Amino acid sequence: MKAVLELDSLSTEELKKQVEILQRRVIREREARYEAESLLEKKSLELYQSNRDLMRLNETLERRVSERTNTLSALIQNLHAGILFESKEREVLLVNEQFCEIFKIPAAPEHLVGTNCDDNLSLVANLFDEPKPFIETVNQRIGDREKVIGEIIKMKSGLVYERDFLPIYMEEEYLGHLWKYRDITASFVTEQKIKASEEKYRGIIENMELGLLEVDPNHNIIKAYDRFCDMTGYTREELEGQNANDLLLPEMYQQEMIKQDAHRQEGKQGIYEVELIRKNGDRIWVLISGAPFFDENDKLVGSIGIHYDITHRKKLEDELRSAREMAESARAAEKDFLANMSHEIRNPINAIAGLTNLMYDTSLSSDQLDYLNNIKYSADILLGLISDVLDISKIESGKMELNEQSIDLLENVRAVVQTYQFRSNKKVQYKVDLDPQIDFDVVADPTIINQILLNLIGNASKFTEVGEIITSLRLLENSADEVKISCCVADTGIGLEEEQLKHIFESFKQADKQTKLKYGGTGLGLTIVQRLVGMYGGSVEVNSKLGEGSQFSFNMIFRKSKTRHQEEVEAKGKDILPEGINHVLIVEDNKMNQQYLIGLLNKWEISYDLANHGGEALELLKKHTYDLVLMDIRMPVMDGYETTIRIRSAEHNPNRNIPIIALTASALVDEKEKAISAGMNHHLSKPFSPEQLLYIFDQLTEEDLMRDTGSTEKFVFSDQLDRAYLDSFYGEDYERAQLMFQIFLSNIDAEVDQLNMHLNSEKWEELATLAHRIKPNFVMVGLSHLTDQMVEIEQAAKQLDTVKAQNLVPEFLVQFKTNRQLVENELDKLSNWIN
Amino acid sequence: MRGIVFTELMEMVEQIYGYELVDELLQEVRPASKGSYTSVGNYPHQELVNLLIRLSGKVDKSVEELMTIYGQHLFQVFAKGYPAFFEDDLDAFTFLAGIENKIHPEVRKLYPDAELPRFNILNHDSKELIMDYSSERRMSSFALGLINGCFDHFNERATVKMDKLDESGARVRFTINRGA
Numbered sequence A: 001m002k003a004v005l006e007l008d009s010l011s012t013e014e015l016k017k018q019v020e021i022l023q024r025r026v027i028r029e030r031e032a033r034y035e036a037e038s039l040l041e042k043k044s045l046e047l048y049q050s051n052r053d054l055m056r057l058n059e060t061l062e063r064r065v066s067e068r069t070n071t072l073s074a075l076i077q078n079l080h081a082g083i084l085f086e087s088k089e090r091e092v093l094l095v096n097e098q099f100c101e102i103f104k105i106p107a108a109p110e111h112l113v114g115t116n117c118d119d120n121l122s123l124v125a126n127l128f129d130e131p132k133p134f135i136e137t138v139n140q141r142i143g144d145r146e147k148v149i150g151e152i153i154k155m156k157s158g159l160v161y162e163r164d165f166l167p168i169y170m171e172e173e174y175l176g177h178l179w180k181y182r183d184i185t186a187s188f189v190t191e192q193k194i195k196a197s198e199e200k201y202r203g204i205i206e207n208m209e210l211g212l213l214e215v216d217p218n219h220n221i222i223k224a225y226d227r228f229c230d231m232t233g234y235t236r237e238e239l240e241g242q243n244a245n246d247l248l249l250p251e252m253y254q255q256e257m258i259k260q261d262a263h264r265q266e267g268k269q270g271i272y273e274v275e276l277i278r279k280n281g282d283r284i285w286v287l288i289s290g291a292p293f294f295d296e297n298d299k300l301v302g303s304i305g306i307h308y309d310i311t312h313r314k315k316l317e318d319e320l321r322s323a324r325e326m327a328e329s330a331r332a333a334e335k336d337f338l339a340n341m342s343h344e345i346r347n348p349i350n351a352i353a354g355l356t357n358l359m360y361d362t363s364l365s366s367d368q369l370d371y372l373n374n375i376k377y378s379a380d381i382l383l384g385l386i387s388d389v390l391d392i393s394k395i396e397s398g399k400m401e402l403n404e405q406s407i408d409l410l411e412n413v414r415a416v417v418q419t420y421q422f423r424s425n426k427k428v429q430y431k432v433d434l435d436p437q438i439d440f441d442v443v444a445d446p447t448i449i450n451q452i453l454l455n456l457i458g459n460a461s462k463f464t465e466v467g468e469i470i471t472s473l474r475l476l477e478n479s480a481d482e483v484k485i486s487c488c489v490a491d492t493g494i495g496l497e498e499e500q501l502k503h504i505f506e507s508f509k510q511a512d513k514q515t516k517l518k519y520g521g522t523g524l525g526l527t528i529v530q531r532l533v534g535m536y537g538g539s540v541e542v543n544s545k546l547g548e549g550s551q552f553s554f555n556m557i558f559r560k561s562k563t564r565h566q567e568e569v570e571a572k573g574k575d576i577l578p579e580g581i582n583h584v585l586i587v588e589d590n591k592m593n594q595q596y597l598i599g600l601l602n603k604w605e606i607s608y609d610l611a612n613h614g615g616e617a618l619e620l621l622k623k624h625t626y627d628l629v630l631m632d633i634r635m636p637v638m639d640g641y642e643t644t645i646r647i648r649s650a651e652h653n654p655n656r657n658i659p660i661i662a663l664t665a666s667a668l669v670d671e672k673e674k675a676i677s678a679g680m681n682h683h684l685s686k687p688f689s690p691e692q693l694l695y696i697f698d699q700l701t702e703e704d705l706m707r708d709t710g711s712t713e714k715f716v717f718s719d720q721l722d723r724a725y726l727d728s729f730y731g732e733d734y735e736r737a738q739l740m741f742q743i744f745l746s747n748i749d750a751e752v753d754q755l756n757m758h759l760n761s762e763k764w765e766e767l768a769t770l771a772h773r774i775k776p777n778f779v780m781v782g783l784s785h786l787t788d789q790m791v792e793i794e795q796a797a798k799q800l801d802t803v804k805a806q807n808l809v810p811e812f813l814v815q816f817k818t819n820r821q822l823v824e825n826e827l828d829k830l831s832n833w834i835n
Numbered sequence B: 001m002r003g004i005v006f007t008e009l010m011e012m013v014e015q016i017y018g019y020e021l022v023d024e025l026l027q028e029v030r031p032a033s034k035g036s037y038t039s040v041g042n043y044p045h046q047e048l049v050n051l052l053i054r055l056s057g058k059v060d061k062s063v064e065e066l067m068t069i070y071g072q073h074l075f076q077v078f079a080k081g082y083p084a085f086f087e088d089d090l091d092a093f094t095f096l097a098g099i100e101n102k103i104h105p106e107v108r109k110l111y112p113d114a115e116l117p118r119f120n121i122l123n124h125d126s127k128e129l130i131m132d133y134s135s136e137r138r139m140s141s142f143a144l145g146l147i148n149g150c151f152d153h154f155n156e157r158a159t160v161k162m163d164k165l166d167e168s169g170a171r172v173r174f175t176i177n178r179g180a
């Protein structure tokens, strides 16, 4: 205003300036206005926008809240449990349909919100089994404001609920509480049923005379059932709370119980037998079936034992055991008796047969020769008979050894029948009917063939008083290598009843007592025949008619012999005397056998020395060298095995590797093996013929020849074995070494097992004996250190140094395992080398 | 800086010295905004400083003196423009003590881009008020003017002592005592 008023007094210059200022001011103010307007425009737009955003946010939030509320209440409505949420003033905040159903409230859940629960409590309480306690607990829970879960509530309707009470706090402030009722009727009922059936089964078990006992893991008795109380003589009160082991279990079973506990810990059942001490001090035997039981968290809380009184059974068992032991020792005695009989009877017969053989070399008249033939034959028959009767056990256990050779079957049959013809009372004719097609020798054991025939013909002759006994042979099949021959012994005797036919081949089953008295015999005859025929692939069949006679017939399969059998008597003069055997040592205690051997050697112009037992033999062997030793086994002072072992192991002994021929009285495979493993080279079972002995001499000289001229190449034993010993023990007799290794491997495992068993059962005496017995076996296959160990074990066991034995045996077992393999490998090498 | 600070400054200069000086200032300083200030706008703080420096040369007053005078003037404008802040029946001490926690927070709500100082109340009784100013913009003289304006408004008397707490003047202590 001031500027405008003063306009007049201003110069043009001034005026112009003032106008310019004004123009600028106007421009500035207009621009300021534009800017302000646009700013405000923008601002209002912003405001509008943010207002809209706010509105939207609000909507979403609202929606979310309502959604959440809906899901929550839907959740609660659909929950498989009755839910009631009360405020602290006991007003309903939330309730679901299930809850209304449980409490038989007719209103819809949403209409209940806001009503007071306290008012209705006494109304609904009547629905419950015990209304008063129900009201009391509800009030109690609300008063306590403490969480209580899993209360079981039963309704009058039979339904069962599990109730949870949950107080609800929001930041220290108590808002109210939630009741949850869950229907557990189904599971409750089954649980109840299970419990009932458990009780029922326990009842049944109790009725079955089984005593039940529940113990905790420390054996404290939780529950004793009536029957168990009866068994032990205690009352239930006396038992419960007591320690079962301390009270009832004898000291010696505590260990067993610890073992059983370990099983229980693993959740395993177990059945075991122990004795229990009754209240009156008596002992009873019980069979316990123990099973662990667990709580709902699978924690072992104890075990249930079912006890069965087996005192009576145990008594029976004991009696049975002692009866069995008696029977076994009787059997052992019988076996010993038989073995001795074999020895006692065979030796004299052997002598008769042997001397008869020598007699053939004297000049005889034809009558004398005839008698001599008969003496010899009878002696042979007697021997065969004894052998076979004595070896019945051998046959039964499959230990029968076949002594096969080339024989003329027809000649054999004729000879056997002939022996009967001598005894014949003329009323009975002994005849043969032999197939002439059998014009070849077969490979068979003549003793067995003879025994079969002797038994059958003998049998027939017993039951035949008049008529004939015909033995016939027929050739059935004849191939290049094998023949099938049928044999039949037919008589005209008393015959057999049908009933008798059925049992005729059973051991000791003779016709009947009368028959036995009248006809005598062991009753083993037909059994033996049946087994022996079986060895040649046949089976005996009987045809018989009472009063008309019987036919025993069978087929046998033989290998055909390549050579034709030599006539015995002719061969006698053509003996080829062994070369290289000039001086022999006879070790034999039996005078008659001595005579027999001396006779033979004189005949063959071989010089000899005589020792009556092993002791004398060793003395002689120190001073003289021999080409051969003939060694009896059973002798006084020192037996044949021991003597052989000493000969083989003595240092600086010129005869250390001398061939030794074992002369055994029995044909048991055992004895042969024993002889070989003691270090003998050959084996001859008594009685033997001069030919058999000659045959062995031949073999020896052949072996010698082989050794002298044959391959000079030597087998080199592994240096892991005691090579020096093996070389000196076997020399270059690698076949013997092979045999020894084989015998070792097939026997030693059982022996070692036995050794370990003796250790485990702490049978020290047996352990010592066994160690003593098997100690030489190891050195013979080059395991001298194992023999040393065995000596130590033997000593420890003898001195009852059990600690030492318990260390030594396992140590040995470890070594044995690896060394056994060595022996096996060596045997392979050896066998390859020999082939 | 809020536009009101600029528009009120221009208004004050025009009232005291006439629009010619306003025009001169803007012609010489030539601010980027061309001087067309509006109270709803927002302008660089440096423009204000430049205007005050140029003004100081023309009117023979230091920048500090100008800031104090301007602050005293602006308080009257605030009192008229923001009656809401004066609704409660207050005295000057209580009002000042509430700048940091009541007034300026409301200002920031209205103008989120406002650049405000910080006040720290060290003592507040019936006689004495001690408040520490701190701001990167170093406008303590402006604060002094506002404080003076405040006492004018409440019709009260007080002595205000200003102590720099650092070299730059970014931190300053106001010790205010009641009475003349």
Ligand code: HEM
Binding pocket: B001, B002, B003, B005, B078, B079, B082, B085, B096, B099, B103, B107, B113, B114, B115, B116, B117, B135, B136, B137, B138, B139, B140, B142, B143, B144, B146, B147, B150
């Ligand atoms: C009703 C009262 C008040 C209002 C509405 C107010 C509002 C404002 C506004 C709008 C600004 C400008 C901010 C910017 O442009 O970015 C400001 C700055 C400022 N105000 Fe206040 N104010 C008030 C009272 C006071 C008082 C009493 C004081 C002094 C103690 C004060 C001290 C300051 C200072 C020093 C600044 C400058 C910025 C700085 O130093 O960083 N105000 N005020």
